[in-house]
Amino acid sequence: MLEEYRQQYVNFNAALIREQYLYYSGQKQELAVSPIYERYSDLFTRDSIANLKQTLEQTPSHFETDRKAILRLLTFAVDKLLEASVKELTEAIHEHEAKSTIEWEGKRLTFQDCAIAIATEADRAARLVLYNRRAEIIERLNDLRAERLSKLHETARSIKLFLAGERTSETEHNYAKLYEGLLGLDYSAQAGEAERLLALTESVYVAKLDQALKRDLGIGVEEAQRPDAIHFLHQTRYDDHFPFDSLLEVYRETMAGLGIKVELQNNIHIDFEPRPNKAPRPFCAPILIPEEVKLVIRPLGGQSDYAAFLHEAGHAQHYGWTAASLRPEFKYTGDRALSETYAFLFNYLLGDNNWLAQVMNFRASRDFIDQLILAKLATVRRYAAKLIYELELHTSADLTRAAELYSELQTGATKFKTGQSEFLFDLDDSFYSADYLRAWALEVVLREYLKTRFGKRWWANRRAGNFLKEIWETGQLYSADEMADQIGIGPISFDPLIEEFTQALK
Numbered sequence: 001m002l003e004e005y006r007q008q009y010v011n012f013n014a015a016l017i018r019e020q021y022l023y024y025s026g027q028k029q030e031l032a033v034s035p036i037y038e039r040y041s042d043l044f045t046r047d048s049i050a051n052l053k054q055t056l057e058q059t060p061s062h063f064e065t066d067r068k069a070i071l072r073l074l075t076f077a078v079d080k081l082l083e084a085s086v087k088e089l090t091e092a093i094h095e096h097e098a099k100s101t102i103e104w105e106g107k108r109l110t111f112q113d114c115a116i117a118i119a120t121e122a123d124r125a126a127r128l129v130l131y132n133r134r135a136e137i138i139e140r141l142n143d144l145r146a147e148r149l150s151k152l153h154e155t156a157r158s159i160k161l162f163l164a165g166e167r168t169s170e171t172e173h174n175y176a177k178l179y180e181g182l183l184g185l186d187y188s189a190q191a192g193e194a195e196r197l198l199a200l201t202e203s204v205y206v207a208k209l210d211q212a213l214k215r216d217l218g219i220g221v222e223e224a225q226r227p228d229a230i231h232f233l234h235q236t237r238y239d240d241h242f243p244f245d246s247l248l249e250v251y252r253e254t255m256a257g258l259g260i261k262v263e264l265q266n267n268i269h270i271d272f273e274p275r276p277n278k279a280p281r282p283f284c285a286p287i288l289i290p291e292e293v294k295l296v297i298r299p300l301g302g303q304s305d306y307a308a309f310l311h312e313a314g315h316a317q318h319y320g321w322t323a324a325s326l327r328p329e330f331k332y333t334g335d336r337a338l339s340e341t342y343a344f345l346f347n348y349l350l351g352d353n354n355w356l357a358q359v360m361n362f363r364a365s366r367d368f369i370d371q372l373i374l375a376k377l378a379t380v381r382r383y384a385a386k387l388i389y390e391l392e393l394h395t396s397a398d399l400t401r402a403a404e405l406y407s408e409l410q411t412g413a414t415k416f417k418t419g420q421s422e423f424l425f426d427l428d429d430s431f432y433s434a435d436y437l438r439a440w441a442l443e444v445v446l447r448e449y450l451k452t453r454f455g456k457r458w459w460a461n462r463r464a465g466n467f468l469k470e471i472w473e474t475g476q477l478y479s480a481d482e483m484a485d486q487i488g489i490g491p492i493s494f495d496p497l498i499e500e501f502t503q504a505l506k
């Protein structure tokens, strides 16, 4: 049974990711995922989940890798059953968003264009108007989102009850507990860490943010609002140092320093084509791991494009170096914090003055790096608040209080006054916020480890490249915590991340 399941699991993932790749790279007009879910629906029925659960129970505890493999397939099946249970609603929401436009200065902006327009609009009053117009579109769909969330919660409760049996109490049967059980994570403990991070970085954050806002936007921190954050975080002041036509060369040179010749990597295909419907953000689509990985960008230039592309390149290298011989469940399903750690490692090369000088020929980079770290802290604090909020949302499921809570937590953490309209929009499924936070925490330590072992210019050291290839080869076999232990830099703690902020911004 398991062999057949595995093969279908690979086929499903490849079909789904290929469809997403074609749509988001602008090669297909419609994102047709429903037919794929239907074709492979046997993979995530309650029967399949029951079979996997039974197989897991019958596998002796000393067959650790086998058990881990089955647990991955079970996690996949549960995740997809949840997604499938709300797929009509998900599609309806996407469809409405895709159809929504606003008139702006004689042009018709799509919903996606709207976010970019807010980020690039230098006039504050105009930015607020744009933001409010976009918020109206978001609010119109909040009933659908609430319905989707309730459905997800209901399905999660029944799966959790089924998996746990009679052994647990009713209060344990919720969305948060389901994911904690499958992924072996403790979101309450992490939310506690997130609160600590918020408290310990509060004073440096407020002081530096106030300075930066006065300088860049001419406003104090007490006046700042969410649309200002979107604009501020986009950071265009130093964009001349990051021209779009050098991006691929920078990528090539950076990887060459690690002994990776990207021009010979036939399994990592860079899609650089400027198609009109291509998503503005770079992304990585691992269709077949490691044989067919797409690294996609619509190059616009500027620091945010470089950071996002290097981030996705980190994912692409991870998938591209994954050993072909690994079981597929250790290639496609795992601890998302692990791949995000590798992605952040390349993402934050932009904060390395030596890399900026050597590869980007950007020498007087002090102010830029200060600004980058402040933006990073703003983002990390935003995600800390997201996790605290999501834990509450997915545990108590009291939607009447959720909008208010979202607004309070986001405003408190970011200091940008945030309304209630995005309380169900600014939300990813399955606690992705927690994975990002663990990845941020681990990346700081991994980066320090690389510096200690291979030198400050670790990115120009082939031995560092060999080390990375060696860990990438294990694909997603290990969780981020297990990998940290393997390297000898665990357990994952938020302290080094907090320390990085307080040191850099003091």
Ligand SMILES: [Zn+2]
Pocket: 311, 315, 339, 340, 343
């Ligand atoms: Zn990522």
